[in-house]
Amino acid sequence: MSGTNNPGGEHQLPREHYLNATYGIRSWLLTTDHKRIALLYLASVTFFFFVGGIFATLIRIHLLTPAGYLVTPETYNKLFTMHGVAMIFFFLIPSIPAVLGNFLIPIMVGAKDLAFPKINLLSWYIYVVGGCFVLYSFATGGLDTGWTFYTPLSSIYSNAAVTPAVIGIFINGFSSILTGLNFLVTVHTMRAPGMTWFRLPLFVWAHYATSLIMILGTPVIAITLLLAGLERMFHFGFFNPAYGGDPILFQHLFWFYSHPAVYIMILPAMGVISEIIPTFVRKPIFGYSFIAASSIGIAVIGFIVWAHHMFLTGEATYAAIAFSFLSYLVAIPSAVKVFNWTSTLYKGSISWDTPMLYALGFIGLFTIGGLTGLFLACLGLDIHLHDTYFVIAHFHYIMVGGAVMGYVGGLHFWWPKITGRLYPEFLARTAAIILFVGFNLTFFPQFILGGLGMPRRYHNYPPEFQVLNVMSTAGASILALGYLLPMIYLTWSMRYGKIAGPNPWPATGLEWKTASPPLTENFHETPVVDWEPYDFVHRPDLGLTGSKPKLPGKLSPAHGDD
Amino acid sequence: MHRTGELYGQYKTLDQQKETATLGMWIFLVTEILFFGGVFLTYSINRHQYPTAFGVGGNMLDLFLGGANTVVLIASSFTMAMSVWSAQTSKKAWVTLFLIATLILGTVFLGVKVVEYKQKFDHHLIPGHGFDITYCSKSPAAVCGLSEKEHADEVKEVKDAIETEGGVTALNAHAQLYFSLYFGMTGLHALHMIVGAGLLLWLILESRKGRFDANYNTPVENIGLYWHFVDIVWIFLFPLLYLINRHLA
Amino acid sequence: MSENGHHIVSPKIYAAILAALLLGTWLTVQAAKIDLGRWNIVLALLIATIKMSLVILFFMHGKYSPKRTQIVIVSGFFWLAIMLGLTLTDYTTRHPEPSRSANPPAIAIHRA
Numbered sequence: 001m002s003g004t005n006n007p008g009g010e011h012q013l014p015r016e017h018y019l020n021a022t023y024g025i026r027s028w029l030l031t032t033d034h035k036r037i038a039l040l041y042l043a044s045v046t047f048f049f050f051v052g053g054i055f056a057t058l059i060r061i062h063l064l065t066p067a068g069y070l071v072t073p074e075t076y077n078k079l080f081t082m083h084g085v086a087m088i089f090f091f092l093i094p095s096i097p098a099v100l101g102n103f104l105i106p107i108m109v110g111a112k113d114l115a116f117p118k119i120n121l122l123s124w125y126i127y128v129v130g131g132c133f134v135l136y137s138f139a140t141g142g143l144d145t146g147w148t149f150y151t152p153l154s155s156i157y158s159n160a161a162v163t164p165a166v167i168g169i170f171i172n173g174f175s176s177i178l179t180g181l182n183f184l185v186t187v188h189t190m191r192a193p194g195m196t197w198f199r200l201p202l203f204v205w206a207h208y209a210t211s212l213i214m215i216l217g218t219p220v221i222a223i224t225l226l227l228a229g230l231e232r233m234f235h236f237g238f239f240n241p242a243y244g245g246d247p248i249l250f251q252h253l254f255w256f257y258s259h260p261a262v263y264i265m266i267l268p269a270m271g272v273i274s275e276i277i278p279t280f281v282r283k284p285i286f287g288y289s290f291i292a293a294s295s296i297g298i299a300v301i302g303f304i305v306w307a308h309h310m311f312l313t314g315e316a317t318y319a320a321i322a323f324s325f326l327s328y329l330v331a332i333p334s335a336v337k338v339f340n341w342t343s344t345l346y347k348g349s350i351s352w353d354t355p356m357l358y359a360l361g362f363i364g365l366f367t368i369g370g371l372t373g374l375f376l377a378c379l380g381l382d383i384h385l386h387d388t389y390f391v392i393a394h395f396h397y398i399m400v401g402g403a404v405m406g407y408v409g410g411l412h413f414w415w416p417k418i419t420g421r422l423y424p425e426f427l428a429r430t431a432a433i434i435l436f437v438g439f440n441l442t443f444f445p446q447f448i449l450g451g452l453g454m455p456r457r458y459h460n461y462p463p464e465f466q467v468l469n470v471m472s473t474a475g476a477s478i479l480a481l482g483y484l485l486p487m488i489y490l491t492w493s494m495r496y497g498k499i500a501g502p503n504p505w506p507a508t509g510l511e512w513k514t515a516s517p518p519l520t521e522n523f524h525e526t527p528v529v530d531w532e533p534y535d536f537v538h539r540p541d542l543g544l545t546g547s548k549p550k551l552p553g554k555l556s557p558a559h560g561d562d
Numbered sequence: 563m564h565r566t567g568e569l570y571g572q573y574k575t576l577d578q579q580k581e582t583a584t585l586g587m588w589i590f591l592v593t594e595i596l597f598f599g600g601v602f603l604t605y606s607i608n609r610h611q612y613p614t615a616f617g618v619g620g621n622m623l624d625l626f627l628g629g630a631n632t633v634v635l636i637a638s639s640f641t642m643a644m645s646v647w648s649a650q651t652s653k654k655a656w657v658t659l660f661l662i663a664t665l666i667l668g669t670v671f672l673g674v675k676v677v678e679y680k681q682k683f684d685h686h687l688i689p690g691h692g693f694d695i696t697y698c699s700k701s702p703a704a705v706c707g708l709s710e711k712e713h714a715d716e717v718k719e720v721k722d723a724i725e726t727e728g729g730v731t732a733l734n735a736h737a738q739l740y741f742s743l744y745f746g747m748t749g750l751h752a753l754h755m756i757v758g759a760g761l762l763l764w765l766i767l768e769s770r771k772g773r774f775d776a777n778y779n780t781p782v783e784n785i786g787l788y789w790h791f792v793d794i795v796w797i798f799l800f801p802l803l804y805l806i807n808r809h810l811a
Numbered sequence: 812m813s814e815n816g817h818h819i820v821s822p823k824i825y826a827a828i829l830a831a832l833l834l835g836t837w838l839t840v841q842a843a844k845i846d847l848g849r850w851n852i853v854l855a856l857l858i859a860t861i862k863m864s865l866v867i868l869f870f871m872h873g874k875y876s877p878k879r880t881q882i883v884i885v886s887g888f889f890w891l892a893i894m895l896g897l898t899l900t901d902y903t904t905r906h907p908e909p910s911r912s913a914n915p916p917a918i919a920i921h922r923a
Contacts, residue, residue: 112572115572181586184589188879217596219596219599227600243738252898253604304893316904318904625840633836639870644822797859808840808843
C-alpha cells in the first residue's frame with residue numbers, strides 16, 4: 001500500500017495543538033484562530049448540505065411517478081427552490097474556501113493567521129445570521145421562485161416567504177465578500193520569506209482567483225436582491241412592467257454575479273485537485289504556471305459571459321453570438337487544467353488512495369459537465385435544451401461531480417492535518433466508488449431526459465420518461481449512501497483513527513511541515529522557503545532526496561526542522 | 563492574536579500591518595463601487611426609457627439644498643484629508659479638531675436630507691399609494707412653498723409631460739420609478755454616511771487619547787478613504803438626480 | 812513595500828483641490844441650466860468624473876500610492892464598465908416585437 005504511513009504506534013499527537021490549546025464554548029465561539037473558524041464553517045456547511053439534501057430527496061421521490069403524487073405543484077416549486085438556495089448559497093459557495101481555504105491558506109503561505117482574523121470570525125457570524133433568515137423563510141412558507149428569483153414573480157406575485165430569504169442571502173453575501181477580501185490581502189502581504197508568487201501552491205492560486213470573483217461579483221447580487229426586496233416591501237417599480245420597470249434588467253443584474261458564482265464554486269475544487277494529483281503521482285504538476293494563469297483567466301473571462309443564461313429572452317442575434325463566442329472561450333482555461341492534470345499522470349508513480357480516487361473522478365465528471373456546457377453555449381442547441389433536464393444534468397456534473405467531489409476529496413486529503421488522525425482507508429475507497437456510481441446513475445439519465453425534452457422545474461412529466469426518472473432516483477439513493485458513509489467514518493476517526501503524524505502521504509506543501517494537528521500559531525518560527533512547489537526529489541527536510549522517494553518512516557517531524 | 567502596542571500578533575512589523583490594512587480598505591471600496599454600480603445601472607436603463615418622467619421628477623428636487631449638500635460634503639472631504647495630514651505630522655490636537663469638523667459637516671448633510679425627505683412626503687412624492695406627481699401643480703403655490711413663477715413653470719412642465727407620456731397614470735408610474743431610485747440611491751448613500759459618522763465618532767474618541775501620530779495613523783487614513791468614497795458617490799448622485807432637466811426650469 | 816509617510820501631501824494642495832471641486836460643482840449647476848440636448852448628461856458626467864479623479868488622486872492619495880493600489884482602483888472601475896457596457900450592448904440591440912394584439916395575424920389561431 002503506497003503513499004500511506006508505516007504501521008501505527010510510531011506517531012504521537014503533539015502535546016499542544018490548536019484543538020486543545022484552549023477549552024470551553026467561548027474559546028470556540030470567540031476564536032480568531034483560522035483553523036477553528038474553519039471547523040465552525042465545517043459544521044454549518046454540513047448542516048446546510050443536509051437541508052439541501054433533504055429537499056433533493058423529496059424531489060427525487062416525487063419524480064418517481066409521472067403524475068407526481070408526493071406533493072402539490074406549489075409545494076414542488078418550493079422544494080426545488082429551497083434545494084437550490086440552500087445548496088448554492090449556503091453550501092457550495094462557502095464550502096471549500098471557508099473550510100479548507102480558511103484552514104490551509106495561512107499555513108500554505110507561511111503565516112500565523114489570515115490578514116484579518118477578527119473579520120474572519122465576523123464572516124462566520126454573518127453566514128450564520130444569513131442562514132437563520134433563510135431557515136426562517138423555509139419554515140414560514142418557503143420559497144417558490146426558483147433560486148434565480150426572477151421578477152416580477154419574486155418581487156410582486158409570489159405568496160411565499162420571499163422577503164426573509166432575500167434578506168438572508170443578502171446578508172450571506174457579505175460573508176463571502178469578507179472571506180474573499182481576507183484571502184486576497186493575505187496572499188499579497190502575509191507570505192513568508194522566500195514564498196514568491198510562483199512558489200505558492202496552486203490551491204492558493206485557485207483561491208486567489210476565487211477571491212477576485214467574490215470581491216467583484218458578490219456586491220452586485222447584494223444590490224440586486226436589495227432592489228428586488230425593496231420592490232416587494234415598498235412597491236418600488238424597478239422590475240415591475242406595470243410601472244414601466246424591466247424584468248430583463250433583473251436578469252442582467254442577477255446573472256452578472258450568478259455566472260461568475262459558478263466559478264467561485266469550481267475554482268477552489270480545481271485547486272484541491274492540483275494538490276492531490278502531484279502527491280499521489282509523486283511528481284511535479286505539469287505546467288504549473290499555465291494552471292495558475294488559467295485560474296485567473298477563468299475568473300476574468302467568467303465575468304463577460306453571463307448573458308448566455310438569457311439567450312431565450314429576446315436577445316438580438318449579434319449580442320447572442322458575442323456571448324456564445326465568449327462562453328466557448330471560457331472553456332479553454334478549464335481545458336488547459338484538465339490537460340495538465342492528465343499529463344501529470346504520465347510516467348508517474350500512481351497510488352490509488354481515497355483522495356486520488358476523488359481527484360480522478362473529478363477530472364472525468366468535470367470534463368463531461370464542462371463539455372455539455374458547450375452544448376448549451378451553442379445558440380441553436382440552447383433553444384431546445386434551455387430549461388430542460390439537460391441543463392440540470394450539466395450543472396450537477398460540475399457542481400456535484402466536480403465541486404463536491406473536490407470538497408470531499410480535499411477533506412480526506414487534509415483530514416490527517418486537521419485532526420491528526422487517519423480515516424479508515426478501505427471503507428473510504430469503497431465510499432468513493434459508491435458515490436461515483438450513485439452520482440452517474442442519478443445524473444446521466446437526466447442528460448437523456450433533457451435531450452428528449454423533459455422540462456425542468458415541472459412537477460410532472462409524460463409517462464414515457466418514467467424509466468429514466470426512476471433510474472435517477474435509484475441513483476440518488478446510492479449517492480446518499482456515498483455521502484453518509486464519509487460523514488460517519490470521518491466523525492469516527494476523530495476519536496479512533498490511527499494517528500497520522502505530520503506528513504502521512506507524503507506531500508510537499510508547507511502545511512505538511514507542521515505538526516498534525518498544527519499549533520495555534522502554525523509555526524514555531526517563521527519558515528523560510530527555498531524550494532520549488534511539488535518537488536518530490538530535492539526536499540531533504542521531508543526526507544526526499546535522490547530520484548527514488550524514500551519511505552515515509554524517515555520523515556522528520558516538523559519541530560525538528562526549525 | 564495578541565496586541566503589543568499597536569502591533570497585532572499576526573503581523574511582523576507595523577509597516578506590514580499598515581500595508582495590509584490599507585490594501586484591505588481599498589479592496590473593500592472596490593466592492594462598494596460594484597455595489598453602487600448596480601443601482602447606477604438600474605438608474606441608467608430607466609432614465610433612458612423615461613426621460614420625460616425623470617426630468618419632471620428631477621425638477622421637483624430642491625436645487626439649493628442639493629447644491630448646498632454637495633458643498634458641505636466636499637468640505638468634509640477636505641477636513642478629513644486635513645485630519646490625516648495632522649496625524650502624519652503629529653499635530654495631535656488638530657487631528658481631533660479636523661475630525662470633529664468632518665463629523666459636524668456630515669451631520670449637517672444628513673440633517674438637510676431629513677428636511678428634503680420630509681418635503682417629499684408633504685408633496686406626495688413617496689412611492690406608494692399616495693404618490694401623485696401632480697399634487698403641487700394642482701394645489702395653490704403656497705401649499706408646496708413655491709413662488710408664483712416656480713408654480714407656473716411646474717404647471718406647464720407637468721402638463722407637457724402628461725401629454726408626452728400619454729396620460730397621468732403613465733406619468734405617475736414612471737415618475738414613481740424616478741422617486742424609487744431617488745430614495746433608494748440617496749437612502750443607501752445616507753446609510754453609508756451614518757456608518758461613516760459612527761466611525762468618525764470612534765476616531766474622535768481614540769484621537770483624544772493621543773493615539774495617532776506620524777508613527778501610527780492607519781485608522782485615520784483608512785476611515786478617510788471610506789469617507790472620500792462616500793463623497794464620490796454623492797458627486798455622481800447630485801448631477802444624476804438634481805440636474806436632469808434644469809434648463810427647462 | 813508601504814506608503815507609510817513616504818509622501819505627505821501638503822495642505823496647500825488639499826486647499827487647491829477643494830477650490831477645484833467647488834468650482835466644478837458651480838460649473839455643473841450652470842451647465843445644467845443651458846439646453847444642450849443629449850450632451851447635457853455627457854457634460855455632467857464628464858465634470859463629475861474629473862471631480863472624482865481629483866478626490867481619488869489627491870484626497871485619497873491615489874497619485875502617491877504603490878502600483879498595486881492603483882491597479883486595484885483601476886480594476887474596480889474596469890469591472891463597473893464591464894457591467895454597464897455589456898448590459899447596454901443587450902439593451903441597445905434589442906428590437907421589441909410588434910404587439911400581436913395590436914396587429915392580429917391574418918390567419919385565425921384555433922385554441923384546442
